[in-house]
Amino acid sequence: MSNSAYKAMWENLNLDIEAHDGLLEVLGKFYGDIYMSQEKRLKGMEYLDFVLSEVHGLRVKELMDAKEAGRKIIGTFCVFVPEELSLAVDAIQVGLCAGADAGTEAAETVVPRNTCALIKSFIGFKMAKICPYTESCDLIIGETTCDGKKKAYEAFGEMAPMHIMEVPQRKEESDRALWKSEVLRLKDELEKLTGKTITAESLKNGIKISNDKRRALQRLNTLRAAKPTPISGRDVLLINQISFYDDPIRFTQSINTLCDQIDERIANSEGIVAENTPRLMLSGCPMAVPNWKLPYIIESSGAVVVAEESCIGTRNSRDLVDESCETVEEMIDAICDRYMKIDCACFTPNNERMDNIKELAEQAGVDGVIHYSLMFCQPYTHEAFKVEKTLASENIPMLSIETDYSMEDVEQLKTRVEAFVEMIS
Amino acid sequence: MIAGIDIGSRSMELVLLDPDDTNNEIVLERRLATTFDPASQLKIILDGIAPEIISATGYGRKLVTEELCGVTTVSLTEIKAYALGVAHLFPEARTILDIGGQDTKAISLMKNGKVAKFEMNDRCAAGTGKFLEHLATVFQIPIADFGSYALEGDEPLMINSMCTVFAETEATSLMAQGKNPRDIALGLHGSIVRRTTNMLHRVGLNEPLVFAGGVANNPCVINMLTDALKISPSVPDRPDMVGALGAALHGKSVLKIC
Numbered sequence A: 001m002s003n004s005a006y007k008a009m010w011e012n013l014n015l016d017i018e019a020h021d022g023l024l025e026v027l028g029k030f031y032g033d034i035y036m037s038q039e040k041r042l043k044g045m046e047y048l049d050f051v052l053s054e055v056h057g058l059r060v061k062e063l064m065d066a067k068e069a070g071r072k073i074i075g076t077f078c079v080f081v082p083e084e085l086s087l088a089v090d091a092i093q094v095g096l097c098a099g100a101d102a103g104t105e106a107a108e109t110v111v112p113r114n115t116c117a118l119i120k121s122f123i124g125f126k127m128a129k130i131c132p133y134t135e136s137c138d139l140i141i142g143e144t145t146c147d148g149k150k151k152a153y154e155a156f157g158e159m160a161p162m163h164i165m166e167v168p169q170r171k172e173e174s175d176r177a178l179w180k181s182e183v184l185r186l187k188d189e190l191e192k193l194t195g196k197t198i199t200a201e202s203l204k205n206g207i208k209i210s211n212d213k214r215r216a217l218q219r220l221n222t223l224r225a226a227k228p229t230p231i232s233g234r235d236v237l238l239i240n241q242i243s244f245y246d247d248p249i250r251f252t253q254s255i256n257t258l259c260d261q262i263d264e265r266i267a268n269s270e271g272i273v274a275e276n277t278p279r280l281m282l283s284g285c286p287m288a289v290p291n292w293k294l295p296y297i298i299e300s301s302g303a304v305v306v307a308e309e310s311c312i313g314t315r316n317s318r319d320l321v322d323e324s325c326e327t328v329e330e331m332i333d334a335i336c337d338r339y340m341k342i343d344c345a346c347f348t349p350n351n352e353r354m355d356n357i358k359e360l361a362e363q364a365g366v367d368g369v370i371h372y373s374l375m376f377c378q379p380y381t382h383e384a385f386k387v388e389k390t391l392a393s394e395n396i397p398m399l400s401i402e403t404d405y406s407m408e409d410v411e412q413l414k415t416r417v418e419a420f421v422e423m424i425s
Numbered sequence B: 001m002i003a004g005i006d007i008g009s010r011s012m013e014l015v016l017l018d019p020d021d022t023n024n025e026i027v028l029e030r031r032l033a034t035t036f037d038p039a040s041q042l043k044i045i046l047d048g049i050a051p052e053i054i055s056a057t058g059y060g061r062k063l064v065t066e067e068l069c070g071v072t073t074v075s076l077t078e079i080k081a082y083a084l085g086v087a088h089l090f091p092e093a094r095t096i097l098d099i100g101g102q103d104t105k106a107i108s109l110m111k112n113g114k115v116a117k118f119e120m121n122d123r124c125a126a127g128t129g130k131f132l133e134h135l136a137t138v139f140q141i142p143i144a145d146f147g148s149y150a151l152e153g154d155e156p157l158m159i160n161s162m163c164t165v166f167a168e169t170e171a172t173s174l175m176a177q178g179k180n181p182r183d184i185a186l187g188l189h190g191s192i193v194r195r196t197t198n199m200l201h202r203v204g205l206n207e208p209l210v211f212a213g214g215v216a217n218n219p220c221v222i223n224m225l226t227d228a229l230k231i232s233p234s235v236p237d238r239p240d241m242v243g244a245l246g247a248a249l250h251g252k253s254v255l256k257i258c
C-alpha cells in the first residue's frame, strides 16, 4: 500500500488522516496475522489480498474517478437494499457495515451503550472520519430492520444524506405489498439522484450482474464443501466481505477463476486440512471487515469452517432474481419476490431460516454449528434458542457464542471453542 | 511416567500416573501457586521428575511446550480434563460443576463419560473462586475458613449483585447497617450458588452430580448447593486435583496411540 500516493485523496474526503493511518495499521497487522500466515493458500487469493490491501486506496480511487465521471455512490447497511436498482441507474453500491472497534466513544454519545458493535462501529467510523466509503457516498440507504439500526439511523441521518426503506417484519400479502411500494420509492429516489430513468434494458442488465455475482458465490459455496476442505473458512468469509466493496463484474470473474483452481484441487483430492478435521458452520450475525476474530479462533482450534449462514455468507447469495421477465414492472415484481425470501432474524416467525440452516448443514456435511450473535443483538440472540432446538432434532451439536469486537474475551472464547471441537471430534 | 498438569489462574496442580498401572492410581501429586511467573513455577513443579509425556490443561496450557519441558507435550481444555477426571473417579457421573479460580463450568456427560454439553462464564470472574477470595479479604477471614465462618450464620442476607465489586459494596453497606457479618457471608455464598444452579439447569441437570474445582473445598457452598438443587453432589477427596488427573489420563491415551 503506498499510502502517501493516496493521502491527497483522503484529505479531499475530509478523513482524519492520523486516525485513519492508525486504522490502516491495525488492519494490516490483523490481516498479516490472520490471513498471510495460512498454508496451502490458493493462488487466486492473491487477487483478494490485493483488493484488501487497496481497500482504502485503489478501490476508493475508482469510486472517485467514477464520481468525477458523473456516477453516484450508494452506501448500504443491509442485504435488503436491491443492488439491481443501483446498477440500473449506473450507480455504484457499497456496503458500509463496519467490523472494528473504532470511534466507539464518540458513537456512545449518540446511541446507547447497549447497542451492538456493528452499529456502534459504523457510527464510530463516521464520527471519527476514518471510512473513505462512507465519505464518498452520495446517498446512504438505511432500512427498518432491527430497532438498534432503525433508531441509530435517526442519529446517522444528521451526519449524512439518508433514505430509509421500510422493511416489513412478516411475510404476508400485505407485507409484500408494502415492500413493493418501498422498492418503487427507492427507484424514484435513485432516478431523481442520478437523473437517469430505469429502463427494461438497464434493469435487466442490473439483474444479470447481481445474479452473476451470486452464481459465482453459490459455486464457491458448493465447491468449498468438498472433502477434504479445499479452502479455509477465513478465505471464504473474506471473499463474501469483499463482495460488498468490489466492482461486481471484476469480482465475479475473479471468483470464477478461483473456483477453477478449487476444481483442480478437488480433482487432486487436495485439502488445506486433513480430511478428518471437524467441519463447522458459522451461523448468525454478519461479520464485517475486519471482524475475523471468531473464524480465526475456530480455525486455530483444530476445526475448519465450511459454511457461513449469515448476510456476509449464504443469506446474501442463496436466492436469484428471476431473469425471464421483460418489462420493468415484471422485473420489479421479481426483485420483490427474491428479497422477500431473505430469512433475517428481524422477521417473525422466520421459520424458513430454520429450514435453510438444516439444509445447509446437510449440504456442507458439518459436524457442528457455532451460533454467533453480537452482544446486544436481540433478533439473533433470540433465534439462537430456536436454532439450537432445530439442530438438536437433527443431532447436530451447537455452541452459542455472544461476543463483540473487543479482544478481552479471546481467552475464554478459545477455551469454549476448543472444548466444543474436542466434544465433536 | 505420565504427567498431567493443570495451570489455573491461582494455582497449578500436577498428577503423575504410571503408564502400566491399569487402575490409574495416582503416583504423586503436587500443587503450587501460579504467580505472575508461571513458566518458572512450571519448572519447579516438574523438578526431579522425568515424565515421558506432559499433558496440560487449564488456562495456562499453551505454556507447556516441548521447548520448555524437553518432552512431548499435549494439551486439552479444562472441560475435557474435568470430564475425564470425574469419569475416572465417579464412573456413573452425568453432570459436573467445576468452580475454579476464575471460571465456572457446568458440564453434562453422556453415559459413556463424553461431554454432551457445557456452559462457562464468559467474561468476568463473577461467581468464581476469585469472588470468594476477594470477599474473604474484606471480612479479614482466611479463604480456607470462609465457608465454615458463613455456616455459623442463621439467615442468609440477600446479595443481589453477581459482580465482585458491587457485591462488596452491598456487603459493606449491610455491615454498616449493623447486620450480622456471618449472615452477610452466608448471603454471598448464596449468590454464587444461584448463579451456578442457573448454569446447571441450562446444560440439563442429570444425577449423579459431581462438584469439583477449588471451590468444592468450601463446605458452605456444598450445603447451599444441596439445599438449592435438592441433590447432594459427590465431592472428590481433593477436588482441585481433578483437572490434572484428567489431563494425565488424556496423556496416557495419547501415549497408547503413539
Ligand code: SF4
Pocket (backbone or CB within 6 Å): A077, A078, A079, A080, A145, A146, A285, A286, A311, A342, A344, A345, A346
Ligand atoms: S442480518 Fe438482517 S438486518 Fe442485518 S444485514 Fe442481514 S438482513 Fe439486514
Ligand code: SF4
Pocket (backbone or CB within 6 Å): A116, A117, A118, A119, A145, A146, A147, A148, A149, A285, A286, A374, A376, A377, A378, A379, A380
Ligand atoms: S447485529 Fe443484530 S442488533 Fe446489530 S445491526 Fe444486525 S440485527 Fe441489528
